[in-house]
Amino acid sequence: MDMPELIAKVDDKAKPAAMLEVKELTTKYITRYKEDVYAVDHVSLKVEEGKSLGIAGESGCGKSTLALSLMGYYFAPLHYTSGEIIIDGRNISGMNPDDVRKSILGTEIAYIPQAAMNALNPTRKIINFIEDVMEAHDLSVTKKDVYERARQFFARLGLPAEVLQKYPVELSGGMKQRTVIAVSVMLLPKVLIADEPSSALDVTSQKMVIKMLRSLMENDIISSLIFITHELPLLYNVVDDIMVMYAGQIVETGPAKEVVLDPLHPYAKGLMGSIIVPEQGLRDAKLTAIPGVPPNLKKPPAGCRFAERCKYVRPECKTNSVASREASDGRAYRCIFSEKELREFYRKEAD
Amino acid sequence: MPDEKKVCLRGSALTKVFAYSGQKTVAVDHVDFNFYEGEVVSIVGESGSGKTTLAKMLLGLTSVSEGEIYFQGEKRDIRSQKKRKEYWKNIQAIFQDPFSSYNIFRKIDAVLLDCIDLRGGRNLSPAKKVELMKEACSFVNLKFEELTNKYPFELSGGQMQRLMIARIFLLRPKILLADEPTSMIDACSRATILDELMHLRNEIGMTIIFITHDIGLAYYVSDTVYIMEHGKFVESGSADEVILRPQATYTQRLINDVPKIHEEWDLSTV
Numbered sequence: 001m002d003m004p005e006l007i008a009k010v011d012d013k014a015k016p017a018a019m020l021e022v023k024e025l026t027t028k029y030i031t032r033y034k035e036d037v038y039a040v041d042h043v044s045l046k047v048e049e050g051k052s053l054g055i056a057g058e059s060g061c062g063k064s065t066l067a068l069s070l071m072g073y074y075f076a077p078l079h080y081t082s083g084e085i086i087i088d089g090r091n092i093s094g095m096n097p098d099d100v101r102k103s104i105l106g107t108e109i110a111y112i113p114q115a116a117m118n119a120l121n122p123t124r125k126i127i128n129f130i131e132d133v134m135e136a137h138d139l140s141v142t143k144k145d146v147y148e149r150a151r152q153f154f155a156r157l158g159l160p161a162e163v164l165q166k167y168p169v170e171l172s173g174g175m176k177q178r179t180v181i182a183v184s185v186m187l188l189p190k191v192l193i194a195d196e197p198s199s200a201l202d203v204t205s206q207k208m209v210i211k212m213l214r215s216l217m218e219n220d221i222i223s224s225l226i227f228i229t230h231e232l233p234l235l236y237n238v239v240d241d242i243m244v245m246y247a248g249q250i251v252e253t254g255p256a257k258e259v260v261l262d263p264l265h266p267y268a269k270g271l272m273g274s275i276i277v278p279e280q281g282l283r284d285a286k287l288t289a290i291p292g293v294p295p296n297l298k299k300p301p302a303g304c305r306f307a308e309r310c311k312y313v314r315p316e317c318k319t320n321s322v323a324s325r326e327a328s329d330g331r332a333y334r335c336i337f338s339e340k341e342l343r344e345f346y347r348k349e350a351d
Numbered sequence: 352m353p354d355e356k357k358v359c360l361r362g363s364a365l366t367k368v369f370a371y372s373g374q375k376t377v378a379v380d381h382v383d384f385n386f387y388e389g390e391v392v393s394i395v396g397e398s399g400s401g402k403t404t405l406a407k408m409l410l411g412l413t414s415v416s417e418g419e420i421y422f423q424g425e426k427r428d429i430r431s432q433k434k435r436k437e438y439w440k441n442i443q444a445i446f447q448d449p450f451s452s453y454n455i456f457r458k459i460d461a462v463l464l465d466c467i468d469l470r471g472g473r474n475l476s477p478a479k480k481v482e483l484m485k486e487a488c489s490f491v492n493l494k495f496e497e498l499t500n501k502y503p504f505e506l507s508g509g510q511m512q513r514l515m516i517a518r519i520f521l522l523r524p525k526i527l528l529a530d531e532p533t534s535m536i537d538a539c540s541r542a543t544i545l546d547e548l549m550h551l552r553n554e555i556g557m558t559i560i561f562i563t564h565d566i567g568l569a570y571y572v573s574d575t576v577y578i579m580e581h582g583k584f585v586e587s588g589s590a591d592e593v594i595l596r597p598q599a600t601y602t603q604r605l606i607n608d609v610p611k612i613h614e615e616w617d618l619s620t621v
Contacts, residue, residue, distance in 0.1 A: 202397040204608050210618065233611060233612055274542040278566045278570045283570065283590070287542035289539060289543040
């Protein structure tokens, strides 16, 4: 190895490694009438080791489909179209679903679907559920080992060991959810994708779930977290970076603080303007509402997908497709207007 | 709030006990309240606090175990079907799940026509009825032309909930009880729905009772907030007083547990 190559290698080490990198991923649903619905459209993202990424957007914008697509595990009606998914340097796009299930899910990437806790089998104890998970991954461990490992793992996460011997009905909603999360990371995946992990819970249980997700990161049980929710105050308090999704596309990305407090894209601006938190000054603030409904993704609009609902729309917005553009502080957004022009609009509006 | 406060709905020592083979559960435990005319009241509590049971008693959907409800100064009497129907002209509700609030076999026109009939408009000319329906739809920013001849399930959740508000606009009740009206719809539509409800309150001067677990929402919309825990009101007062200067430990915990934007969210307290 000569010198320049060596330097390049060292440089590589110094840069934080991308745990999960997705390039131009496109996936579609094929309906039973053979119509294509592009729910995830050319999405690129990067999550570094030790970082967390939040995905925000209104219902139906493609958040959950993106979560499913990130796993690389596709089953009808969801189909992979194009793009790459690279987990810790390993490209998993286009892999056979069976291989993905055996060698990727649970060990490289774990996924907690919405309302996962409701999927627990009511007739089986939590420990039996864990045994099933272990067996599915071909681990030739004895039941005694599984129990010992589960007990230690639960203790590490601050969950009582009695939970293992209980049936799901004996646990509270918050405890069930934390149990499901604990089991999903028992094989120490690199990336955890959590889709609305706390939305069915009351505020106190929600806080406990969030605390647990944070401790998973702090204790190096997982390296990176992707957190999906429509609750912006929650996202703001949990993740490092936020991506705002609209109609299958990413319309804005950036550090959580900047995206929430100073959004650039008109859709992100509308979304942030609808946040309700019990803080002083809320009652005087006027909530913004975005009129209209998202476009039908069977026939996505040719131009900007938000054009129909945008206050600042220009004729060219509806015809020309809009590319994502870089902005200050490591942010990017998808709009024809420059950062300066957008800020000018918002300033005028506030006056 | 109006200058002269008139009590619209009053409860005294209102109690609901669920009894099952010797086991008694007190869901609502001797609560007292005065809801004034034209006021927006929120009843906030976590799941299992008894807030929905209280709402059902107010609506007359479940019996009262103990205590009394007074409507406009008089003891509420809904013992006969006729009287109950009369009472329901004055109190209407919007529920959490818009998808299960409608009869799926009835078209939107029928839903709205029912409301006109209930208000005594049965003998109006068809043209006049259409005019009323158009007015109600435009009040909630829906287009009647797009809704007519459709079934409720062809609408989105947000649109259904707005159609509910259009119904209320036609019915003009004295009291509207909204049980988690925005918990199943996303944040952008939530702002629209809340604004429309407030607009409606100003338009017809009704009392709105919000039942919610979302303390931020309660703070945004209400004049008065009641905090409910284990079937009892632990704290009540003006929204500013209760949310910004909570006295009861339960209220403090509830507010502390909600993620915030401009203030630190303390994760160490669970």
